[in-house]
Amino acid sequence: MAKVSAVRPVKEKKHFVRYLPLYLMMVPGIAYIIINNYIPMTGIVVAFKQYNTRLGLYNSPNIGLKNFEFLFRTKDALLITRNTLLYNLAFIVIGTLFAIAVAVLLNEIKIKKAQQVYQTIVLVPFLISIVIVSYLVNAFLATDTGFVNNSILGAMGKEPVSWYASPQYWPFILILVQVWKVFGYNSIIYFSVLVGIDQGYYEAAVIDGANRWKQFLHVTLPGLKPTIITLTLMSIGRIFYSDFGLFYQVPMNSGALMDVTNTIDTFVYRSMMQLNNVGMASAAGVYQSLVGFVLVLTANFVVRKLDSENALF
Amino acid sequence: MKLKKIMSAILAAAMLTATMAACGGDGNSSAAPSSSTDGNSATNTSAPAESGSGVSAEDLSTQEEYTVKIMYFGDAKTEDTNEVAAKLSELTKAKYNTVIEMVRVGFGSYKDQANLALNSGEKLDVISSFGFVPATMMSQNQILPLNDYLDQYAPDTKAAISDLDWQCVTINGNITGVPYNIEKASAFGLLMVKDVVDAMGIDWESIKTLKDAEPIFEKVKAEHPEMYMLIADFGDIRRPLRIDSLCDDSCLGVLEDALTTEVDPKVVNLFETASYVDWINTMYDFNQKGYMQPDAASSTESANSLLGAGKAFSFITNIKPGIEAEWVRNCGKEVYIAPLVEEYSTSANIGLRWCIANNSEKPERAMQVINEMYMNPDFSNIFIYGIEGKHWKFVDEEQGIVGYADGVEAGSTGYSNLAWGAANEQISYVFEGDDPDLWKKLGEFNANAPASVAKGFVWDNADVINEVTSCTNVLNKYVKALQSGALNPETDLGKFNQELRDAGLDTIIQDKQSKLDAWMAENK
Numbered sequence: 001m002a003k004v005s006a007v008r009p010v011k012e013k014k015h016f017v018r019y020l021p022l023y024l025m026m027v028p029g030i031a032y033i034i035i036n037n038y039i040p041m042t043g044i045v046v047a048f049k050q051y052n053t054r055l056g057l058y059n060s061p062n063i064g065l066k067n068f069e070f071l072f073r074t075k076d077a078l079l080i081t082r083n084t085l086l087y088n089l090a091f092i093v094i095g096t097l098f099a100i101a102v103a104v105l106l107n108e109i110k111i112k113k114a115q116q117v118y119q120t121i122v123l124v125p126f127l128i129s130i131v132i133v134s135y136l137v138n139a140f141l142a143t144d145t146g147f148v149n150n151s152i153l154g155a156m157g158k159e160p161v162s163w164y165a166s167p168q169y170w171p172f173i174l175i176l177v178q179v180w181k182v183f184g185y186n187s188i189i190y191f192s193v194l195v196g197i198d199q200g201y202y203e204a205a206v207i208d209g210a211n212r213w214k215q216f217l218h219v220t221l222p223g224l225k226p227t228i229i230t231l232t233l234m235s236i237g238r239i240f241y242s243d244f245g246l247f248y249q250v251p252m253n254s255g256a257l258m259d260v261t262n263t264i265d266t267f268v269y270r271s272m273m274q275l276n277n278v279g280m281a282s283a284a285g286v287y288q289s290l291v292g293f294v295l296v297l298t299a300n301f302v303v304r305k306l307d308s309e310n311a312l313f
Numbered sequence: 314m315k316l317k318k319i320m321s322a323i324l325a326a327a328m329l330t331a332t333m334a335a336c337g338g339d340g341n342s343s344a345a346p347s348s349s350t351d352g353n354s355a356t357n358t359s360a361p362a363e364s365g366s367g368v369s370a371e372d373l374s375t376q377e378e379y380t381v382k383i384m385y386f387g388d389a390k391t392e393d394t395n396e397v398a399a400k401l402s403e404l405t406k407a408k409y410n411t412v413i414e415m416v417r418v419g420f421g422s423y424k425d426q427a428n429l430a431l432n433s434g435e436k437l438d439v440i441s442s443f444g445f446v447p448a449t450m451m452s453q454n455q456i457l458p459l460n461d462y463l464d465q466y467a468p469d470t471k472a473a474i475s476d477l478d479w480q481c482v483t484i485n486g487n488i489t490g491v492p493y494n495i496e497k498a499s500a501f502g503l504l505m506v507k508d509v510v511d512a513m514g515i516d517w518e519s520i521k522t523l524k525d526a527e528p529i530f531e532k533v534k535a536e537h538p539e540m541y542m543l544i545a546d547f548g549d550i551r552r553p554l555r556i557d558s559l560c561d562d563s564c565l566g567v568l569e570d571a572l573t574t575e576v577d578p579k580v581v582n583l584f585e586t587a588s589y590v591d592w593i594n595t596m597y598d599f600n601q602k603g604y605m606q607p608d609a610a611s612s613t614e615s616a617n618s619l620l621g622a623g624k625a626f627s628f629i630t631n632i633k634p635g636i637e638a639e640w641v642r643n644c645g646k647e648v649y650i651a652p653l654v655e656e657y658s659t660s661a662n663i664g665l666r667w668c669i670a671n672n673s674e675k676p677e678r679a680m681q682v683i684n685e686m687y688m689n690p691d692f693s694n695i696f697i698y699g700i701e702g703k704h705w706k707f708v709d710e711e712q713g714i715v716g717y718a719d720g721v722e723a724g725s726t727g728y729s730n731l732a733w734g735a736a737n738e739q740i741s742y743v744f745e746g747d748d749p750d751l752w753k754k755l756g757e758f759n760a761n762a763p764a765s766v767a768k769g770f771v772w773d774n775a776d777v778i779n780e781v782t783s784c785t786n787v788l789n790k791y792v793k794a795l796q797s798g799a800l801n802p803e804t805d806l807g808k809f810n811q812e813l814r815d816a817g818l819d820t821i822i823q824d825k826q827s828k829l830d831a832w833m834a835e836n837k
Contacts, residue, residue, distance in 0.1 A: 053432060054454035054671045074783050075815070143607035164611045165799040254611035256794040258786075270789070273425050275782050276449060278432065 044289075047282035067283035076267060080284075084263040087247075088239040090175050091182075092232060098179055099186035100228070104220060106187065107194045119191070122184035130181075130245030137177060137250055165256040174261070178246055186231065190224060197223040229303060229310040237296035240264065240288050264288045373409045379678045380412040381405075384427055385441040387734055389417040393727030397699050404692050409681050420615075421547070430670075431455040437670040438679035439686075441734070446562060447482070447489040447666060452775050456668040457676050458487035466677050467491075467684035480769040481560070481663035490666030491683050494737040496633035496755060497663060498762030500656035501553040504630045504640065506620065507647035509533060509540075520651035523553060523595050526627065530604045533626050542604035544625040546616035550596075550609070550796045551629045553653040554588050557765040559772045559825055560660045565784050565813075566822040571657050571765040577833065578766055580826040582818060584810055593795050593802050600798025609797035620644040632656070634754035638747045642723060656762040660771050667736055686736035693741045699728035708745045716745035770832045777824045780817030787812045 016023075047067055049060040071077050102122060109115045128136075140147045141163035149160035163169060201219045210218065242263035251261045262270075264284055272281040304311035383398075398415040405411040418426045424444030430437050432455070442450065450456045463471045470491055471479075478497070482489050503520055510517050513536060520526050530542040557571035558564045559580070567583045583589050599605050606612065606625070619625040621644035630636065632650060640648045667686065669679045685692045698705040698715055704726055708716040717726060732738035739752040748754060774781050791809040794800045810818075 052454045053434070056434065070779050070782075073779075074786070076783075076786060162607070162799055164608050165794050252608075252611035252613070254608075254794070255790045255792070256610065256799060258790045270786075271782070273428065274789070275785055276428060276432075276453065277782050278453075280782065 043282065044286055046278060047286040049279060051278040051282075063279075067279040068287070071280055071283045071287070076262070077284075079259065080262050080264045080267045083247075083260065084240060084242050084265075087171075087174065087178075087242065087263065088235070090171075091178050092235045092239070094175060095179050095182060095186065096228065096232060098183045100190055100224065102183060102187040103190035103194055104216065106191050119188060122187055124184065125181045126185040128181070130243070130249050133177065133181060134245075134249040134252065137173070138252065141173075164252055164254040167257050167260045170251060170257050170260045174246060174250065177250055178243070181246075189231065190227060193224055193227045194220065226310050229307070230312070233296075233299050233303060233312055236299040237292065239295055240292040242266070244269065373681070374407060376410050376678075378410050378412065379675050380414050381438040381679050381682045382414040382416065382436055383439040383682070384416045384418065384430060384437060385734060386420055386423040386443050387417050387731045388419050388729045390727040393699065393704070396703075397695060397728055400695050400700055401692060404689070404695075405682060405685060408685070409678065411678055411682060413682065431672070434672055436672060436674070438673040438676075439683060440668050440670050442490055442664075442666045442668055446774075447664075447668070448484050448560070448771070448773050448775075450668065451484055451487055451489050452773070452778075454671055456489060457671055457673065459490065459669060459680065460486075460488050462669070462677055462680040463488065463491075466680035467687070470684045470687040473687065477769055478663050481660040481771060482666055484771050484773050490668040491687060491736065492663045493665040493667070493733065493735075494687070494739050495665065495733045496631075497759040498633075498656040498658040499654070499662055500632040500652065500762075501551055501654040502630055502632045502650040502652045503553075503627055504648045504650045505529075505627045506623075506625070507649055509537065509626060510649055517649045517651050521653075523592065523629075523653060527599070527602075527604075530599070530602075530626075534604060537626065539624070540626045541606040541619065541624060542626050543599055544606040544616055544619050544628050545609040545612050545793075545797055546628070547614070548610050548612045548793050548797075550793075551631060552589075552592065552796070553629055554592060555654050555657055556583060556586075556588075557659040557767055558661050559767060559770060559829065560664075561772055561774065561825075562661070563781070563785055563788055565781065565788075565818060566825040568765065568767060571659050571767075572763055573766060575766070576837070578829065580822050580829060582810065582813070582822060584806070584813065590802065590806065593798070593806070596796060596798035597800075597802055598798070605798045608799075610793035610799050617644045620646055620648075629653070634758050635747050635751045638744075641746060642744070645723070656758060657765065658759075658762040658768060659765040660768050683736065688737070688740070690740045693735055693737060697732050697735045697738065697741050698730045698744075699726075704728045705730070709749075712749045713742045714745055714747075714749060715742045766837070767829060767833070769836060770829055772825050772828060774821075777817070777821050780820050783816035784813055784818055784821065787816050 043057065046057060046060075048062055048064060050063045050066070051057075052060045055061070106115060106118060106122075109118065125133075138146070141149075143149060143160060143162050143164070146163070148163070153160055161169070163173075197219065201223075202215055205215045205219055242265045244265045247261050247263045248266050248269065251257045254261075264287075268281045268284045268288075271277045271284065300312050389397075394415050394417050398413045401413040401415070402411075405413055423441075427440055427443075427445070431440070431450070440456070447456075451458070474492060474494075478492055479488065482492050503523065503526055505515075505517055509515075513533065515529055515532070517529070520529070526543075533540070534542055555571050556564065557568040557578075559567060561567075564583045566580045567586075568578050569581055569583070569586045569588060596605065606619070616625070616628045616630075620628065620640075623646075630640070630650065632652060637648055637650060640646070667683050669676045669683070673679050686696060701707075702718055704718055704721060705715045706718045708714045717723070723729070730744065732741060732744065735741065739755060743749055743751050787809070791800070791805065791812075795802065795805065795809065800806075
């Protein structure tokens with residue numbers, strides 16, 4: 001686009017008028033991003049200050065990197081980084097595999113009505129608020145009234161487990177919950193791509209004697225590749241961010257689970273709201289943003305090297 | 314290109330006005346109640362004369378109008394709160410030309426919302442310290458020291474509170490707030506539901522320690538499998554221990570026995586003391602035997618609602634005169650309370666206080682209102698009980714006993730009353746069901762409680778704030794789970810203490826000890 005306008009500046013105005021409705025449609029989105037994402041960015045200064053309510057955001061004394069120093073001296077910094085990264089890696093890998101599997105299965109259904117019903121069903125978990133999800137999980141895991149302790153472990157004659165005080169199970173529980181919650185959304189995206197793959201390829205593959213698995217490997221997967229790369233790239237960009245609701249609400253903010261449920265986002269929230277350590281909370285926030293930014297650039301750089309067509313920018 | 318620039322300029326301008334409009338909106342709403350009360354002020358000028366305390370002769374009603382915004386806790390509907398504020402404004406308008414604006418926030422979210430209000434710089438004058446650590450509020454300048462304002466604008470309040478109490482709210486020479494005139498001593502007991510105890514003929518008075526409750530729990534559990542024997546309140550369980558926390562709610566370093574007679578009391582790690590270990594062993598034992606409320610540590614239910622719903626048998630409660638009646642009001646059940654720890658007092662008992670927010674534009678006007686809250690019975694009664702006829706009515710006007718208004722009850726009132734949530738409940742009416750002599754008895758309870766040797770000493774955590782933050786993270790992880798018996802003390806208590814030490818507990822204890830020693834040398 002930039003090229004076009006440079007070569008033919010006269011047409012610039014016409015071009016603008018022609019696309020005016022589109023620009024107007026963009027305004028609310030841009031306004032939202034500026035208000036929600038850009039204006040608060042000035043608050044980054046707090047990370048370098050000893051926050052003092054009386055002096056305010058910008059006049060509090062500068063203390064350089066002291067907040068960061070302290071953040072990284074606690075054991076928490078390592079723990080929250082590890083949790084955030086590993087959980088997100090697990091979500092990306094398992095989530096993507098699961099979503100593709102469901103999309104392929106959906107695509108195999110030949111009855112139109114049934115296909116629509118299934119599409120709707122897999123999307124439902126994505127639409128449920130995380131607070132409600134946390135109580136659904138609680139209905140399974142509550143020590144006295146929970147389904148797992150009563151109907152599964154009880155029937156098997158095993159001792160009930162005090163789930164909210166047993167950190168060893170939570171990595172699995174959280175991954176399960178997250179995958180269950182978002183797979184429908186991603187499946188629909190993959191499914192829409194699958195629908196667009198020309199049936200001719202499959203017919204040709206069948207003529208060449210390819211079985212279902214071979215068809216999947218050599219027709220379906222290459223067709224999905226650009227989408228997989230884009231979605232994964234976007235996930236990697238957010239690998240330093242965690243779903244606050246998932247890590248705070250679903251474990252019911254249980255202290256005993258903190259080693260495996262504390263992520264950067266919950267740490268920032270707790271330092272801010274419970275310990276009132278504004279400086280340290282901001283330091284953790286800045287750390288998250290910087291590393292997240294670097295990760296997006298790196299991931300994009302790698303993709304551009306490997307397959308320049310699919311890079312984001 | 315030019316068009317694009319214009320577009321972006323317009324966009325920026327639009328956004329700026331939007332943000333400004335949002336800020337302006339706040340200002341307007343805070344000024345709103347003033348207009349509605351203007352008309353009344355003239356007719357009511359005589360009312361505050363009854364307040365009786367010798368306010369200086371100078372006429373303060375001619376000062377410039379100002380709105381004092383008060384934030385405190387408890388459930389209330391906004392409209393009802395506004396109405397109560399308007400009623401209070403009638404009093405303050407006549408006396409000080411001050412309008413009252415009130416915000417009440419439910420217990421669960423009070424600390425978070427108040428903290429946001431303090432940090433965001435929104436207009437706020439008077440705020441309750443409920444849930445806060447006043448030393449931290451002061452060191453972060455969320456609140457103002459009251460030293461200069463007290464003498465000039467609230468001399469009656471200053472005189473009404475003892476010097477020792479003032480000492481307990483003073484940090485580094487700064488008076489952080491006006492302490493609530495409520496129970497000023499700690500005592501703990503085991504609360505049990507009366508109808509169950511009576512029906513089963515249980516000898517509840519035989520309970521002297523928590524361990525004595527075991528055979529009773531066993532019996533009741535067999536009869537009432539649907540009940541939890543022992544419950545938490547929002548995941549919290551009170552510690553039935555006679556410790557002096559030295560004004561540190563986290564209890565990082567305490568005097569194991571508050572009433573020790575040693576001249577050089579030793580600061581120790583609470584979580585390694587014999588009495589603490591003994592207590593959590595009992596809790597673990599209870600949990601293993603199925604007496605504890607399951608998942609107590611992460612419970613989001615209040616003890617009130619669990620007891621009220623008939624799902625709970627007992628609860629470790631604090632004790633003060635009139636506590637049984639308070640529970641009846643809160644959960645609708647009659648209770649017995651077996652004392653576990655007799656009353657004693659420490660600096661921490663002078664904990665809850667009214668502070669003046671740093672955002673206050675006119676702290677002196679806020680101070681005048683606090684003085685009114687503390688000294689003026691009329692103000693206090695409206696503040697606590699709301700509007701006569703709408704929220705409450707006289708049951709016995711002579712004795713000053715009030716009850717809910719017709720058609721109103723605890724669950725349906727738009728303005729829940731918490732006598733202890735006001736500055737000075739002891740000048741207000743007594744609620745129906747309470748002993749008419751309640752306030753007298755409370756005064757005696759406060760006066761008779763033996764005091765810790767360290768009472769008056771207030772520890773300031775400023776020198777070890779980083780260690781405190783780290784240790785608090787460790788506490789968040791373990792304390793609730795340990796104290797509700799969810800963790801096995803044998804395996805987890807050692808880990809807990811090791812993590813505390815790694816986070817710098819020893820430094821904190823040393824800091825506390827040296828400051829306490831210095832204070833003892835100076836004051837004893």
